[in-house]
Amino acid sequence: MAEAGSNTAEFVRLEVTDGVGTIRLDRPKMNAISVQVQAELRAAAAEATERDDVRAVVVYGGERVFAAGNDVKEMADLSYSDMVRISASVSSATTAIARIPKPVVAAVTGYALGGGCELALAADHRIAADNATFGQPEVLLGIIPGAGGTQRLARLVGPSRAKDIIFTGRFVKADEALAIGLADRLVPAEEVYDAAVAWAAQFSGAAALAIRAAKECVDRGLETDLDTGLEIERQQFAAMFATEDRERGISSFVENGPGKATFVGR
Known part of the structure; x- marks a missing residue:
């Protein structure tokens, strides 16, 4: 039986079952990552870090979509000075996930774009649906990835591939993601979460x-x-x-x- 986390967040919750903590994004329709979601991700990461009953973590956006990017509508009216003030919030949410000192697996369904791709990159391992789509399309908005995409993607797939993906803003389908190391394993969409939990569960009794x-x-x-x-x-x-x-x-x-x-x- 799942034990809910202690936080009362609106869009992100931590649920714990048998040593596996699931950080669940739930902001319909596309799990857009707003400033509030970023704060809730930081809180969930802190709780997963502190709880001794959490031995490994699954990051999951649900059956339909992982996260289709940062909240563009929220960013639309921000000035340079506004973004200077809040830009640390953008990157610190993914960094908080990356620094959970336990195995972290992203269970990727549907779209993992922009901030959603960056969130997946913060995990140690990525299990994706065989119809999932990754991408860093920020340049198509006249901006660049701001939550670790230019850094973690290059470290994961190499600078040349990362530059191609970031410069063009193109979508990366699941088979290509697997081939270049952006995804570690592909499974049918309906099996993604269970496969991620199984990967995480192997650490429930580990050192x-x-x-x-x-x-x-x-x-x-x-x-x-x-x-x-x-x-x-x-x-x-x-x-x-x-x-x-x-x-x-x-x-x-x-x-x-x-x-x-x-x-x-x-």
């Missing part, structure tokens, strides 16, 4: 501190040079030897072979 450390090593390492990344890894590797899970994992391996340890997240 949470080790996964947290591994995620930080990969993410922080990508931001710096190799030697610095190796030093981040060295420090995190050594730190694992202060955890109870390391004692449990190695003892179990020695006594019973691999894959039989019971972890407690400490």
Whole structure:
């Protein structure tokens, strides 16, 4: 049975079942990401981070659409000075999702465009419907991606592919998304959420501190040079030897072979 999160947000909620937290966007019709939605995403990410009963997270927009972009109508009358004031809100929502120190999977149905694509990019893994559509069409509005699209997309698919997608504003169909690494797996549309939950559920009994450390090593390492990344890894590797899970994992391996340890997240 699902346990709802403690927040009382209007458009974004966190529901927890068996160690898996679902951050659910629900702003009909297209899950447009407004300033309010951005604030609610930050709150949901903070709650998912803090709750010990959440071991992994699914980001989901429902059966019809993931998120078709930021709220263009809301942006229509904003001046440069307005956007300078609120632009941090645009990027901080996706950054909050990216920095959840647990495995995060985006369950992508329908359109993941603009801010919706950027939200999917903030996940560690993307499972998409075989009829899903990705894209960064901001240039067609005379602007550019502002919630991490120019940075996370280039890191994920390479700068040349990212530039083509961003410069043209074209749609990327599911098969191309899979081929270039923008999506990690395609399933029939009606199976997307269940497949994402299954991926997340495998971490419900995992060594949470080790996964947290591994995620930080990969993410922080990508931001710096190799030697610095190796030093981040060295420090995190050594730190694992202060955890109870390391004692449990190695003892179990020695006594019973691999894959039989019971972890407690400490």
